[in-house]
Amino acid sequence: MKIAIARQKYTPFGGAERFVEHALAGLRAQSVEVTVIAREWTGDAAGILQCNPFYLGRTWRDVGFAHGVQQIIAAGRFDLVQSHERIPGCHVFRAGDGVHATWLELRDQARGGIARFLTGRSPWHTYTKDAEAAMFRHPDLRAVICNSNMVRDDIARRFGVAADKLHVVHNGVDLDYFHPGLRDEHRRRVRAELGIAADAPLILFVGSGFERKGVPGLLRALAAMERKDAQLVVVGKDRDQKLAEKIAQTLGVDARVRFLGGQQDVRPYYGAADMFCLPTLYDPMPNAALEAFACGLPVVTSTTCGAAELIEEGKNGFVCNALDAAALARHMTMLADDGNRRLAAGMGEAARRSVEHLDLTTMAQAITDLYRRLLGLQP
Incomplete structure (x- = not known):
């Protein structure tokens, strides 16, 4: 049996790649041959099949890679081809980034004005939406791996994919690496x-891509909090960080915000924080939220975040509209209130419990079982 994984830029340290690698180890033990189809990669070239057609611009880049993978599929070299890119004709698709059309709608709603008009004029967005729709409706698609119920339901509603093709496998989290003991450390x-x-309330945000992840709204909520000693730490990269810093300055909270950029090890910041806030415009299942839960932090996130389905309101976190800064401020104020310390501590314990079933072994077993069913292998 031969499996191929299509990923334009493959790095063994990427979230999507780590997700698959845990599962493939079990298949290799059954003599299943695994190949990675990639334009470029990091690390050893063993097991890599390069697909690197010439391109100019990201639209041509994606079109060329998709065409190359489609040719490989048509040649029949592999029994199963799973793609992490939107490629019509792939057998399995992992919807780690959710639905592109949904993200654009939510982003344009937040931006307002002529945002929808400008999005419609983008060749890359147009191509990506069309490829996405064609892939989900392609007769050769056998399975879609969704990392949240939110994404599963969205795909079913928008594209009419049959329920038996949609498989929810939540991202796994390393429960030994991320744990409540980081607080003492x-x-x-x-x-x-x-x-x-x-004794100052410390709010933690972890994520790259500040517009999508909701940093502007989080800054507005910080300014609206009753606790004016509350501090915000932002861990993550964004090419427009200067814009976020300007928003903080305009709101008068710049002295209470630390922009730390990307960090190789985020665990110390989970340990230092009192709560984790991610008012994202759209995020299928952010690993950072799972890590925060595992570290015993109450999580405040949005209705358009897959992690919301893990939250029991008022027990391990809160959920609100991503654009409702007032509601976000109320939730953060409640967690920051000195009179609620016992409640917040209990929520932290509940947060840890809410992801104890999402260990890496359980995730790997779920995806391995799916591959075996698709390949007709014995359990």
Whole structure:
């Protein structure tokens, strides 16, 4: 049996790649041959089939790679081809980024004005939406791996994909690496390094792509909080970070916000924080939210985030509209209130429990079982 995984830029440290790698180990033990189809990759070239047609611009880039993969599928070299790109004709698609059409709608709604008109004029967005629709409606599609119920339901509603093709496998989280003990290990030191008082409420945001992840709304909510000593730490990269810093300055909260950029190890910041906030415009299942849960942090997120389905309102976190800064401020104020310390501590314990079933072994077994069924292998 031969499986191929299509990913334009493959790195063994990427979230999607880690997701698959855990599962493929079990298949290799059954003599299943695994090949990665990639335009470029990091690390050893063993097991890589390069597909790197010439291109100019990202539309041509994606069209060329998709055509190359389609030719490989047509040649019949593999029994099963799973794609992490939107390629019509693939046998399995992992919808790790959710539905592109849904993301564009939510983004345009947040931007307002002529955003929808400009999106419609983008060749890349037009191609991506068309390829997405063609892929989901292609007769050769055998399975879609969704990382949240939100994404599964959206695909079924928007594209009419049969329920038996839609499989929810939540992302796994390393429960030994991310744990509540990080608080004792890092809280005092990190706060001292950042100049944050030991008793000041500390809100943590982790994510790259500030517009999509909701940083502007989070800054507005911080400004609206009753606790004016609350601090915000933003961990993540964004090419428009200067714009976010300007928003913080305009709102008068710049002295209470630390933009730390990307960090190789985010665990110390989970340990230093009192809560995790991700008011994302659209996020199928953010690993950062799972990590925060695992570290025992109450999570405040949006209705358009897959992690919302793990939240029991008021027990391990809160959910609100991504654009409702007032509601976000109320939730953060409640968690920051000194009178609610016991409640917040209980929510932290509940947060940890809410992801204890999402360990990496369970995730790997679920995806391995799916591959075996598709390949007709014995359990």
